[in-house]
Amino acid sequence: MAEAAGVQSPPTGAQAVQRALGLLHCFHDNGPDLSASDLARRTGLSVSTAHRLARTLVGAGFLDQDEQTARYRLGPAVAELGQLSFHQRGLHLAGPELDLLARRTGATADLAIRSGPHAVILVGASVRPDTGLGLRRPLHSTALGKVLLAWPRPGEADAGLPGPLEPFTDRTITEPELLLRELDLVRESGHALNDGESAAGVRTVAVPVLDRSGHARFALAVRSTPERLTDERLPWFLGHARTCASALSVLLLPPDQRAG
Amino acid sequence: MAEAAGVQSPPTGAQAVQRALGLLHCFHDNGPDLSASDLARRTGLSVSTAHRLARTLVGAGFLDQDEQTARYRLGPAVAELGQLSFHQRGLHLAGPELDLLARRTGATADLAIRSGPHAVILVGASVRPDTGLGLRRPLHSTALGKVLLAWPRPGEADAGLPGPLEPFTDRTITEPELLLRELDLVRESGHALNDGESAAGVRTVAVPVLDRSGHARFALAVRSTPERLTDERLPWFLGHARTCASALSVLLLPPDQRAG
DNA sequence: ACAAGTGATCCCACGATGTGGAAAAGCTTG
DNA sequence: CAAGCTTTTCCACATCGTGGGATCACTTGT
Numbered sequence: 001m002a003e004a005a006g007v008q009s010p011p012t013g014a015q016a017v018q019r020a021l022g023l024l025h026c027f028h029d030n031g032p033d034l035s036a037s038d039l040a041r042r043t044g045l046s047v048s049t050a051h052r053l054a055r056t057l058v059g060a061g062f063l064d065q066d067e068q069t070a071r072y073r074l075g076p077a078v079a080e081l082g083q084l085s086f087h088q089r090g091l092h093l094a095g096p097e098l099d100l101l102a103r104r105t106g107a108t109a110d111l112a113i114r115s116g117p118h119a120v121i122l123v124g125a126s127v128r129p130d131t132g133l134g135l136r137r138p139l140h141s142t143a144l145g146k147v148l149l150a151w152p153r154p155g156e157a158d159a160g161l162p163g164p165l166e167p168f169t170d171r172t173i174t175e176p177e178l179l180l181r182e183l184d185l186v187r188e189s190g191h192a193l194n195d196g197e198s199a200a201g202v203r204t205v206a207v208p209v210l211d212r213s214g215h216a217r218f219a220l221a222v223r224s225t226p227e228r229l230t231d232e233r234l235p236w237f238l239g240h241a242r243t244c245a246s247a248l249s250v251l252l253l254p255p256d257q258r259a260g
Numbered sequence: 261m262a263e264a265a266g267v268q269s270p271p272t273g274a275q276a277v278q279r280a281l282g283l284l285h286c287f288h289d290n291g292p293d294l295s296a297s298d299l300a301r302r303t304g305l306s307v308s309t310a311h312r313l314a315r316t317l318v319g320a321g322f323l324d325q326d327e328q329t330a331r332y333r334l335g336p337a338v339a340e341l342g343q344l345s346f347h348q349r350g351l352h353l354a355g356p357e358l359d360l361l362a363r364r365t366g367a368t369a370d371l372a373i374r375s376g377p378h379a380v381i382l383v384g385a386s387v388r389p390d391t392g393l394g395l396r397r398p399l400h401s402t403a404l405g406k407v408l409l410a411w412p413r414p415g416e417a418d419a420g421l422p423g424p425l426e427p428f429t430d431r432t433i434t435e436p437e438l439l440l441r442e443l444d445l446v447r448e449s450g451h452a453l454n455d456g457e458s459a460a461g462v463r464t465v466a467v468p469v470l471d472r473s474g475h476a477r478f479a480l481a482v483r484s485t486p487e488r489l490t491d492e493r494l495p496w497f498l499g500h501a502r503t504c505a506s507a508l509s510v511l512l513l514p515p516d517q518r519a520g
Numbered sequence: 521a522c523a524a525g526t527g528a529t530c531c532c533a534c535g536a537t538g539t540g541g542a543a544a545a546g547c548t549t550g
Numbered sequence: 551c552a553a554g555c556t557t558t559t560c561c562a563c564a565t566c567g568t569g570g571g572a573t574c575a576c577t578t579g580t
Contacts, residue, residue: 017277036556051558118340297526311530
């Protein structure tokens with residue numbers, strides 16, 4: 001059958017479920033609370049369908065509905081499952097390790113996974129309050145994303161680069177060709193760099209946490225300003241990042257999947 | 261219509277969605293990875309339906325399927341949305357505050373919300389590695405749960421006490437009557453106590469984080485051993501807990517919902 | 521090694537379930 | 551006060567999901 005696509009080809013069999021889950025993703029880009037017709041507009045569903053699905057999600061605790069405004073927000077079940085997933089992945093162990101890295105380097109340390117076409121920061125540590133660039137970052141314009149693209153897990157490669165590469169600054173790589181070459185360099189050097197490609201005044205190095213098969217299970221980034229994270233200090237930052245990555249490898253991966 | 265139930269009476273309109281979301285909840289009590297037939301057994305669905313729904317969830321990133329064993333685990337989208345919900349609720353601000361409480365009291369500090377028939381711990385801080393009693397705790401046998409029951413939010417009250425009150429130790433309150441009286445005491449004193457009712461050798465005090473309408477948005481618990489958390493030191497623990505709760509109230513609640 | 525058992529995945533006809541247009545009712549805005 | 555935009559409910563239609571069963575792959579027992 002359609003093996004080319006990797007695992008799932010036509011995810012037939014649950015239109016309603018797909019649509020309902022799609023509703024949940026609306027809360028990413030838009031504000032924390034959305035009205036029923038907002039949801040309908042953003043998903044392209046009819047108001048009545050969006051409303052019914054939202055209501056079902058409320059019933060299951062995945063959405064909360066404000067009594068006053070009737071708007072929806074993410075519900076307790078989402079927080080609950082997120083917490084569960086967090087612990088099942090052992091991510092509560094990563095916090096202290098990232099703190100250490102952040103304090104040693106005086107920078108911000110972030111640990112991310114890939115979720116569809118995004119890098120998602122799951123744990124962060126910072127010496128200062130943190131600039132908070134967002135939890136969900138593009139793959140092509142961030143160091144985290146490049147790492148995740150350079151060592152994709154099986155089934156992630158095919159998803160490829162999702163459409164056009166949106167430019168954020170004049171340094172953002174927007175040519176697919178150039179990006180592929182960049183990824184070669186990343187694989188070669190073992191780390192990715194983001195020098196103001198997603199925002200001016202931010203420089204980031206990222207390294208992968210690889211499993212035994214050589215796929216990136218996590219990406220670890222150290223983020224600072226170009227003034228602090230200079231070319232000549234880069235090896236020093238990288239050294240600390242690699243130390244942390246190998247510690248995380250031990251903490252987060254089961255022994256039989258750990259890289260040798 | 262059936263107004264007695266509060267908001268949603270028969271959550272009609274999305275059987276498939278309800279079932280699919282039900283699958284996700286299977287990962288709570290059972291291990292971190294389940295097979296398709298496990299899911300079918302635990303939800304009472306036919307294998308074929310469970311399989312199809314699980315596949316759809318994989319397609320949406322809510323489940324991950326192991327390439328080798330074909331078993332399922334919670335996927336990146338769950339982690340992602342959990343993280344989003346976490347931040348939208350401002351819970352990343354709570355960590356340092358709980359750390360402070362934990363260090364001041366030498367105990368473990370937990371912040372929880374109610375999710376259906378459970379208290380769910382969303383943020384925790386501990387001086388030692390933490391005993392880890394679980395993320396999802398019963399309402400009737402924990403201090404956190406009693407607080408959430410004593411000051412229920414609108415729409416939570418009706419859900420009431422879910423069926424029989426399971427005994428965990430010989431101190432667990434199993435009589436609904438007694439529990440109701442206990443909740444009166446909790447409201448009167450402004451705090452809840454759990455003296456070995458969910459596990460021997462664990463003593464917990466909890467206080468609510470109330471909103472303007474007098475409903476508990478969060479429950480804050482300080483947990484230690486009966487030797488350290490004695491009756492005579494209780495006021496001291498309580499004082500610290502209340503200080504922390506009021507700090508959290510400022511951090512977590514929007515100004516117009518904060519208790520006066 | 522063979523047989524029996526268990527689990528994953530696919531197929532298909534039936535009909536229950538979800539769909540969206542329209543309409544009622546409530547709120548906000550100018 | 552009316553116009554516009556919500557949220558919410560209703561209903562007939564047919565689409566979409568359902569579960570029994572078949573197939574294939576893999577593990578277990580003797």
